[in-house]
Amino acid sequence: MRATGIIAEYNPFHNGHKYHITQAKALSGADFCVVAMSGDFVQRGEPAVCSKHIRARSALICGADLVLEIPSIFATGSAEDFASCGVALLSGLGVVDNLCFGSECGVAGPLMEAARYLNREPEDYKARLREGVKSGLTWPQARSQSLQQAGGLSQEALNALGSPNNLLGIEYCRAILRQNSALKPWTILRLGNGYHDDRLNGDQASASALRKAMAAQTDSPLMEETFNRYVPEEISDLLSGSRPLFPDDFSTVLNFALAERMRDGRGLADLEGMNYDLERRLSRLLISPASWEGRIRQLKTRQYTYTRISRALLHILLGITSEQAAVSRSAGYSPYARVLGFRRKAAPLLSAIKRQGTIPLITKTAVARKQLTGTALDMLNQDFYSSHLWQSIYFGKYGETVKNEFTQEIAVL
Structure with missing residues (x-):
């Protein structure tokens, strides 16, 4: 039994995400795909446009076999923390062999080279980084400039530093190395529009473009004719029953x-x-x-x-x-694995996790507080708080009651 892992936000789920799941299984020869997904708030510092339960069900309908929630403390953290938590969560299951992520370069070698360099933090690089930040550059700009100037990286690795998915891929590789994880990194060439492209055109629009389209039609259900082009047909009914939330x-x-x-x-x-x-x-x-x-x-x-x-x-x-x-980092980033949904055919995978995993598998919220103690329990309570806040704002905006963290069932397909 082979399982490949994906770390994602699916904010919202679209055709590119379905393609990623399909290719991740094919590329790694995996029997199962396990997704570690952000909850109701995401890494770019915003609420998710759709609830985590709708996004988890979307992923399952489109090919994922098991969806787990990334603890909210790190789902909303820096790229380094987000990647570290996702890697720790997948590694803690004891059954995931690979981590597959999208990138603009399409090959893992240059990303792993950059990751090894950044984990070493040569003195010349660190000095240039400090100078760059002091000069008024943003941290990402200062890091890119410092790496270009310090030397020690191949041109292929340097070329990978200017693209958002490549940069996140480097953080995944860094986390794998730091944690001495058994995960093998695989990457898929990103297709369609760029990560920050907010135009609805081409064959695959970005999540940014879809969020912009959703913001323009907040008084109607999400799905309209132009939106259907970029979302898998099999989840259109699911998404049409939801309404979006935005930072404002x-x-x-x-x-x-x-x-x-x-x-x-x-x-x-x-x-x-x-x-x-x-x-x-x-x-x-x-x-x-x-x-x-x-x-x-x-x-x-x-x-x-x-x-x-x-x-x-x-x-x-x-x-x-x-x-x-x-404190949560010291607890291993993800001291539990909370299940948001799974496919019935993944029963052997769940059984293997229970036997081989090093962190508790939470399938019933009602008893979760009996499974965890200390920092792990504090982290879970933070997850509950975050989702209940999202649900309260949803009710206030639309007058629609949604199930809370103790009444929402796990999605089973």
């Missing part, structure tokens, strides 16, 4: 969280992803209500990317602290 839907709750911190005199320095400069600039604006996007415009500078700021705002909203993240 959380503006009031964010303003409340900021006002509460000001009232209690807690400041913002203890929150994950916050630094002195961001805290100082945001603190001056605490009593000036703004939308989520408005906050980002208030804080945006050359040094801070949109995603960096949005992720910091999300950590304020969810109350995720630096200490909480550090």
Whole structure:
């Protein structure tokens, strides 16, 4: 029995994701595909447009055999934390042989070369990186420039540094090396529009383009004729029964969280992803209500990317602290595997995980708190909080009640 793993957000699920699942199985010769997926908030620092349960069911309908939730602390973290948690989760199952991810280069060798270099952190590279950040470059810009200048990488590896999927692939490879994981990295050439391309054209649109299209039709179901072109036909009915959420839907709750911190005199320095400069600039604006996007415009500078700021705002909203993240890293990033759904034919896979896995497999939320203790339980409670907040905003926007974390059934196909 062979299993291949995918780390994903599916925000939303589209034709490219279905292609990835199909190719991941074929490329690795796997019998099963296991997906580690973000929950109701995602790594770019935003709420997921559709609930994790709809996205998990979409993946199962389109070829995945088991979908697990990435703990919310790291699903909303930096690329390094997101990748480290996904790798730890898949490795902890004891049955996954490969990790398959999309990339712009289509070959794993240059990405693994860059990963080994970054894990070594040569002194010349580190010095140039510090200089780049001090000069006002964003961290990704400073890293790319430093790697170009420091030397030690092949031109093929250097060429891979400028593309978003390649960069995330490098983080997956770094995590595999750091954790001494048995996962073998495989990569599939990304087809269709680019990661950040927000145009609905070509054969495969990006998730960014689909989110933009969904935002333009928030008063109607997600699926319309132009949207159907980029979403697998077999999940169109599922998606048409859902309505999207966007960052600005959380503006009031964010303003409340900021006002509460000001009232209690807690400041913002203890929150994950916050630094002195961001805290100082945001603190001056605490009593000036703004939308989520408005906050980002208030804080945006050359040094801070949109995603960096949005992720910091999300950590304020969810109350995720630096200490909480550090303790969770020390607990192994993913000290449990929470099942969102599976195919019945994957029963042998689940049995093998129960025998060979090194982390608890959670299939029943009602008894999960009896399976976990300490940091693992704290992390799970953070997952519950995050999803219940998403569900509350969904109800407030649409007046539709959705099942909570204790009444929602696991998807079984």
